[in-house]
Amino acid sequence: xxxxxxxxxxxxxxxxxxxxxxxxxxxxxxxxxxxxxxxxxxxxxxxxxxxxxxxxxxxxxxxxxxxxxxxxxxxxxxxxxxxxxxxxxxxxxxxxxxxxxxxxxxxxxxxx
Amino acid sequence: xxxxxxxxxxxxxxxxxxxxxxxxxxxxxxxxxxxxxxxxxxxxxxxxxxxxxxxxxxxxxxxxxxxxxxxxxxxxxxxxxxxxxxxxxxxxxxxxxxxxxxxxxxxxxxxxxx
Numbered sequence: 001x002x003x004x005x006x007x008x009x010x011x012x013x014x015x016x017x018x019x020x021x022x023x024x025x026x027x028x029x030x031x032x033x034x035x036x037x038x039x040x041x042x043x044x045x046x047x048x049x050x051x052x053x054x055x056x057x058x059x060x061x062x063x064x065x066x067x068x069x070x071x072x073x074x075x076x077x078x079x080x081x082x083x084x085x086x087x088x089x090x091x092x093x094x095x096x097x098x099x100x101x102x103x104x105x106x107x108x109x110x111x112x
Numbered sequence: 113x114x115x116x117x118x119x120x121x122x123x124x125x126x127x128x129x130x131x132x133x134x135x136x137x138x139x140x141x142x143x144x145x146x147x148x149x150x151x152x153x154x155x156x157x158x159x160x161x162x163x164x165x166x167x168x169x170x171x172x173x174x175x176x177x178x179x180x181x182x183x184x185x186x187x188x189x190x191x192x193x194x195x196x197x198x199x200x201x202x203x204x205x206x207x208x209x210x211x212x213x214x215x216x217x218x219x220x221x222x223x224x225x226x
Contacts, residue, residue, distance in 0.1 A: 004155070033213060042118070042201055042216035043156070056213065091155055101214065103148075103155030 002026065004104035006092050012110045013082055021077040021107045025094030032075050033101060034067055037089040046090075049075065082111045115139050118202050118217025125224050131189040133220045135202035138183065142204035144212070147176065147187045150199045150219075159200070160187070192224045 005024040013019050025032050034046040045059040049069040060066070064082075069075040079086055089108050093101040117136045125131045137145075146161035162169045162176040162185065169176045175188040189196055199221050203214040 031212070035214075035216075040218075042116075042218040043203075043214070045213045045215065048213050059213070093155075095212065100146075100158055100161075101212070103157065105153070105155050 004092055004094050004102055006090075006104040006107050008107060009105065010108045010110075012112065014112050015084060016081055018078065018080045019082055019109065021079075021090050021109070023075045023077070023092030023094075023104060025073060025075070025092070026096070026102055027073075029094035029096045029102075030072070031095040031097075031101075032069055033093040033095070034075070034077050035091045035093065037091055037106070039088070043091060046077070079109075082109075084111050087111045115215045116202060116204050116217045118220060120220060121218070122221040123223070125189075125192045125222065127192065127194060127224055127226050129192050129224075131187075131192045131196065131222055131224070133187045133200055133202070133222070134184065135186065135217050136182075136184045137204050137215075139204070139206075139215075140183070141206045142215075144205045145176070145178065145185050146203050146205075146214070147174075148201045148203060148216075150201065156201060189222075192222075194224045194226060197222055197224050 007022045030051045032049045035043040037043045047067045048056040064080045067077045089106040091106045093103045095101045147159045148156035149159045150156040160174045173190045178185045199219045202217040205212045205214045
């Protein structure tokens with residue numbers, strides 16, 4: 001079946017611009033996660049959605065970052081007033097239950 | 113504060129050899145320890161995972177060894193193949209109530225040479 005999809009695959013933007021990154025989870029998966037992978041670093045947790053519960057935003061690095069999940073499916077990660085340090089690969093994962101997370105291919109964000 | 117420390121950063125192994133990657137964690141509340149494999153341009157894929165109620169788990173050529181008292185776990189790849197060349201990440205999470213958000217190590221780039 002279809003896996004987690006993310007769009008765009010690559011995004012180049014100028015410092016100060018806003019960007020939106022999209023994630024389409026696997027159908028039926030109730031949990032959705034966003035992670036950030038910076039060059040040479042491991043993955044860093046950003047935010048977690050589980051069903052209709054309030055999201056866990058504990059990993060968001062600043063108030064410039066926000067995310068929403070509409071209808072319990074598609075999620076959008078928004079970064080306002082982008083900075084060069086925001087350049088990274090943004091990965092989305094979904095999960096049908098506890099433990100196993102299935103990752104999408106990521107969106108590579110470059111802030112010039 | 114890095115809660116999961118991974119070593120080595122890179123590893124070169126001959127075909128047919130054993131690849132060993134080590135991780136150490138600090139948070140004793142972690143109760144789920146997966147390993148992910150990532151190829152260039154792809155998202156990480158779950159390889160194998162273990163819970164602390166067992167000391168070892170084997171799936172094919174991949175084995176996790178877990179030492180709860182030392183707060184360490186390792187991945188062993190037996191009979192390493194060129195197709196195993198990838199970046200490997202260890203991770204840890206708190207299951208129930210923790211949302212299973214993963215804390216990752218910094219990754220190990222494995223190269224298997226012919």
